[in-house]
Amino acid sequence: MRYSGLKVIKEALTGHKGWRPTWRDPEPKKSYDVVIIGGGGHGLATAYYLAKNHGITNVAVIEKGWIGGGNVGRNTTIIRSNYLLDGNEPFYELSLQLWEGLEQDFNYNAMVSQRGILNLVHTDAQRDAARRRGNAMILNGSDAELLDTDGVRAMYPFLNFNDARFPIKGGLLHRRGGTVRHDAVAWGYARGADLRGVDIIQNCEVTGFKIENGKCLGVETTKGFIGANKVASCVAGSSSRVMEKAGMRLPIESHVLQAFVSEGLKPVLDGVITFGAGHFYCSQSDKGGLVFGGDLDMYNSYAQRGNLPVVEDVMEGGMALIPALGRVRMLRSWGGIMDMSMDGSPFIDKTHIDGLYFNGGWCYGGFKATPASGWCYAHLLATDTPHKVATAYRLDRFRRGCMIDEKGQGAQPNLH
């Protein structure tokens, strides 16, 4: 079933009786060429590109809950290509380019909106860092503009420019960055993969691996054993729990990150603003709610909910930047479990076990990576070589001293 404007009109006139489920709900087969564990954005994108780019369609995505119930449905939907380091920026630039063509590619409305992202600057040192980052972005084919105070004022006159601690001295503007309807990304990839023959198996938890003589032969699940030539783990915040079942310890800690939505408002904020110094960032959804967040809660957690001190911290950051927020009521808040890696960068790699692959360590920034992560993971699974923009995402990079530490924080996951 293809979606089009004509189809919407036709269905509206005929009582919406012609819509069909967007994907099938199959029982698992005995075995597959590739079994992907985790039906988040990355797992579904991997299945889609395996089928579309490599013609590998004998594939299952195994999801313990429902697809879209993990971080892909919990994030604040920001996409951007504004990284500094060579190991990262070409990957995120590929991802942004894939976002730009995604809706036509998978024929699904994901509401990709390149509304621009502004990172605020408060000091000379921050301006130097922003200029350096902007140059690195441009060298890698992305876009960046350095704004002065008047440039920021022209865009967002309602910001508090004269805060005593963090007066606004300018910002780094990334116009191609923006937001995307996150659930629709999961649904669009699921539908695209399903149409090409991929089985999406929900409510099925992977409980173990069958590993013999150093080779992974398949997965144990709550629906029985499923054989596979290749098993691809892609479970974000649950990475350590799943890989532990294959006897692996990872360079990852799980932490909780919270997000918030206000009541619906008339349009007030047409882009994304980040106020790193104040631990606050904000955009406005198309429904009108302000969507905002801040820092991690800072301690290891698998709870998918946070504590009140961070709620207070985020609200204070918001009030410092946008005093008018004081009149707005907060509607909802939630948390998601982040797979925080030791250098703040991800992994897309084979493991030391033949036939077992790992994708994870996305920290709080893996939503924007969804298309490129699926693209590169599919490439690795199909060809057994890393994609050229993902060669740095190896599991052994700490042993080799090749960390990709954007923030220069060292092996302290909660600070990345």
Place this chain on the structure above:
Amino acid sequence: MIINHPILGPRDFQEFTYLGDASLIDRPDWQADNAADQFHDYLYLRDNPAGEHRELWFHEQGDRSWLVVTRNTVTHEILNVELARDVARARGRSK
């Protein structure tokens, strides 16, 4: 979360800074033959359990002691609090 400090009694966790897994107390022997491997595992790999987790908290806004807090990472319930000094000594460190 309220951390029951062994000396100061119940304190709000906002007074503390979090470091991570208490296995960081067990610094490897730098003279061992496989010291490089041991330090790699010590510094970069984590058990990261869902459930009971022993972890290091620093009472930065208080008496500046290091604590080993046993906490459930699924429920956030705090099960036990010890002075890190006592834990380290019991493991034969800082003799």
